[in-house]
Amino acid sequence: MAAKIIAACNAKGGTGKTTVVINLAATLAIQHSKRVLAIDLDSQGNLGIGFGLDPRQIDLTTYHLLNAPKAHIEEYVQQVRPKIDLIPNAINTRLENAIDVLPNRDSLLKRKLRLVQDDYDYVIIDTPPAMRTPTMNAIVVADEILVIVDCGYFALYGLTDLMTQIADAQTAHDKENLVIRGLLNLYNKGQVLDNEIHDQVVNFFGPLMLSTVIHKNVRLAEATSHHQPIIEYDRTAHGTLDFLKLTKELLDEHQDDQDEAAQTRTHARRNH
Numbered sequence: 001m002a003a004k005i006i007a008a009c010n011a012k013g014g015t016g017k018t019t020v021v022i023n024l025a026a027t028l029a030i031q032h033s034k035r036v037l038a039i040d041l042d043s044q045g046n047l048g049i050g051f052g053l054d055p056r057q058i059d060l061t062t063y064h065l066l067n068a069p070k071a072h073i074e075e076y077v078q079q080v081r082p083k084i085d086l087i088p089n090a091i092n093t094r095l096e097n098a099i100d101v102l103p104n105r106d107s108l109l110k111r112k113l114r115l116v117q118d119d120y121d122y123v124i125i126d127t128p129p130a131m132r133t134p135t136m137n138a139i140v141v142a143d144e145i146l147v148i149v150d151c152g153y154f155a156l157y158g159l160t161d162l163m164t165q166i167a168d169a170q171t172a173h174d175k176e177n178l179v180i181r182g183l184l185n186l187y188n189k190g191q192v193l194d195n196e197i198h199d200q201v202v203n204f205f206g207p208l209m210l211s212t213v214i215h216k217n218v219r220l221a222e223a224t225s226h227h228q229p230i231i232e233y234d235r236t237a238h239g240t241l242d243f244l245k246l247t248k249e250l251l252d253e254h255q256d257d258q259d260e261a262a263q264t265r266t267h268a269r270r271n272h
């Protein structure tokens with residue numbers, strides 16, 4: 001079966017997209033034995049750094065892959081943990097700009113991924129803090145978008161525009177089945193402002209909101225600076241528990257979707 005493809009998005013920086021991709025990928029692989037491919041579409045290259053890669057020593061990045069029509073995706077994939085493969089990225093403004101003028105520029109990743117999609121259970125994509133071509137590539141290929149919202153004062157700023165852009169991409173690329181979920185990060189229960197923002201974000205996303213929230217936990221930042229996902233760095237940290245909960249919630253949702261699809265198929269056969 002083809003992998004489920006999940007992209008973490010928000011045009012705002014610092015909301016925790018990279019942190020979520022690192023730790024969701026790791027929890028799926030380490031706790032649930034899923035085969036995971038993580039892809040970095042952000043030229044900052046933080047995703048690879050989080051798993052211990054040095055972006056200065058990487059020749060084959062996501063942007064090289066997208067710019068080379070004949071390139072084989074397998075050559076760009078590096079194994080970073082027993083069940084985790086990664087396509088890293090690094091700063092290269094020339095290549096980033098070159099993608100903008102390619103034909104079908106928003107579907108470049110989709111074409112490449114087709115060849116390896118059956119080798120994984122999950123593909124998890126990190127995106128830059130801008131709704132430009134790299135992020136559009138993630139939206140076009142994704143089955144599911146996680147909109148990562150931080151608990152800052154400007155949390156809701158830009159979300160309406162983001163949702164409009166996602167909706168436009170859905171229409172343009174026939175993606176009526178795209179699932180969009182809201183995830184709140186950097187939440188601090190003791191703060192009045194955080195609780196206000198929590199309520200506003202829940203209100204904004206309604207039923208699309210994930211019930212798991214990722215609390216602010218300094219161990220998460222420490223783990224990344226030690227080039228490790230938190231489940232490896234500190235198994236008992238609050239951050240680990242939050243990511244176990246998030247991963248379980250997503251897996252349960254996906255299982256429900258599969259059950260529903262199977263029921264629909266059985267129903268269709270019976271009525272045939």
Ligand SMILES: Nc1ncnc2c1ncn2[C@@H]1O[C@H](COP(=O)(O)OP(=O)(O)O)[C@@H](O)[C@H]1O
Nearest residue numbers: 013014015016017018019186215216217220221
């Ligand atoms: N839940 C959290 N608790 C503590 N620090 C966090 C948390 N989420 C993210 N951070 C830290 O906040 C900063 C921004 O997170 P990052 O994942 O890089 O955001 P983005 O990819 O959206 O720019 C990083 O230093 C990261 O370690």
Ligand SMILES: [Mg+2]
Nearest residue numbers: 017018042046
């Ligand atoms: Mg990032």
